[in-house]
Amino acid sequence: MTDLTACLAALVFLVFAVHRLAISRRGRTDPAQRDVAGFALCAGTAMLLNAPAVLGVLDRLLPSPDGELLVANQLKAAAAAFLCLVAQALDPQAPGPVSARRRRRIHAAVLVQLTALGLFLGAGVTESGTAAVAAPGRGWALAAYNALFTAYLCWCLYVLARALIRQSLRTPPGSLRTGLRLATLATVIATVWALWALDDVAENVTRGRQGLDEDLISTTLGMVTAVFAAAGATATLWGERIAAPLRRLRARRTHQRLAPLWSALFAELPEIALDPDAAARRPGLRRADFALYRRVIEIRDGNLALRPYQRPEAVNWAMEALSRSALAAPDRQAVFEAAVIAAALESKRAGTPPTGTPGQQSPTPVVVLETVEDEAAWLVRVTRAFTRSRIVDDVRDRIRAQVTTG
Missing domain, CATH: 1.20.1070 (Rhopdopsin 7-helix transmembrane proteins)
Known part of the structure; x- marks a missing residue:
């Protein structure tokens, strides 16, 4: 031996x-x-x-x-x-x-x-x-x-x-x-x-x-x-050959992790889909990078389209709840963004007429988004808060009760 x-x-x-x-x-x-x-x-x-x-x-x-x-x-x-x-x-x-x-x-x-x-x-x-x-x-x-x-x-x-x-x-x-x-x-x-x-x-x-x-x-x-x-x-010789498939695998996984937020936006705003036929399909490895790029754009377009439906009280409720929480600064910002999106979706789903773009006092941004990868990683955090955060659930429930009573 x-x-x-x-x-x-x-x-x-x-x-x-x-x-x-x-x-x-x-x-x-x-x-x-x-x-x-x-x-x-x-x-x-x-x-x-x-x-x-x-x-x-x-x-x-x-x-x-x-x-x-x-x-x-x-x-x-x-x-x-x-x-x-x-x-x-x-x-x-x-x-x-x-x-x-x-x-x-x-x-x-x-x-x-x-x-x-x-x-x-x-x-x-x-x-x-x-x-x-x-x-x-x-x-x-x-x-x-x-x-x-x-x-x-x-x-x-x-x-x-x-x-x-x-x-x-x-x-x-x-x-x-x-x-x-x-x-x-x-x-x-x-x-x-x-x-x-x-x-x-x-x-x-x-x-x-x-x-x-x-x-x-x-x-x-x-x-x-x-x-x-x-x-x-010899990493410069073999690195890219290995890095490219790994990057595509990460892109496809990130694409799937953004699915809950994208699906919620698409259900109310189907016009955000740049390619409706391809949007709902799981992308192949060769097109994973492009599919992730498209999904990030569609989520951001949906967020902009929801701004007239944002409710000032939802912003205040989210800020009050976050002020009592022990979350780190990046998590607070992600929860706030998810709560505002959830409230606007409930408002639109209830047929509330758009009221313009209300002023928002959001947590001070602490995450710098310079690339598509940065943006996708940030939206994954927002998606996680959108589906799991108790603060987001509370804001969503209060808005639903408010628009239902109205």
Whole structure:
């Protein structure tokens, strides 16, 4: 199982690296994608070297098998260095020239690599079966070697996560922001993966040794990191293909949720239906966006047509009831709008002649409606209040009693 997860993780990283390099060579992406490809290439190769089956092959081919640990960790550190360069590309307005900051991060990566090499050689590591064993009394050097790599990996991941979060906050909704969030999640999982190596530090200090291959938890974390990283980096390619059907499903569901309010308006004002034949049918997925747009317009047209039937006393009753309620401001506004619509419908249904447009004192608007999606979401709240609110039911009953008595 460990072999399978390690090889799958390595495969995801390596295929993704080849894909990024191919796109970069065709000039279809920015140069920073080469850093992304470098990270995936180094991480995938490191994961492959840690697979037990690969270790067995290397034991038969290489004269110094204990170097496998060194090479794998050096590759992981190189992958982390590439992540720092990616983070720099995500935040180009940071203080200082871009080239100077890039050089500093490369110099820091080289310094970590050289320091780690010195500690590894100082530990006098040899192989014993499937474990790397430090020379007697030098377990501390092997522990320092692993602690240095873990600290450097975590620092690089922190730098990347900070850049990803800042960039996602500046990015409007869409596949790009989805990709940034998936990449942030991959960074969090990768941090857990890096910290998992701290159990080796404890074994280095107490026993002066550690296993050469990755355990199942480590390889699983690596595989999950690879999947989320690849998904985040390619979200602009697959995001719209998935987002469009999901958007249509949401539109059709919202269309159905608006049905109670629309039906009540249509029963008294059939002229609001732009297409009477299509209005009553459940729309197909392909026309769900348009059907929702049409339904929003029809509800708003119905609301305007009811304004001459609005009753000042209904407005006052709704305001009085809301002043005693503990509803949040957006809910108060939705209940008020639903109560006014319900009262006007009762007035029209009873045949009360229109009296003009009365002045209204409504709750201060707290919801900004800028898009059709915003408008539809707001009307869903109004519909919910129209069918469920006790305040709306009370105003409706009082108006019905009033017009019936009149």
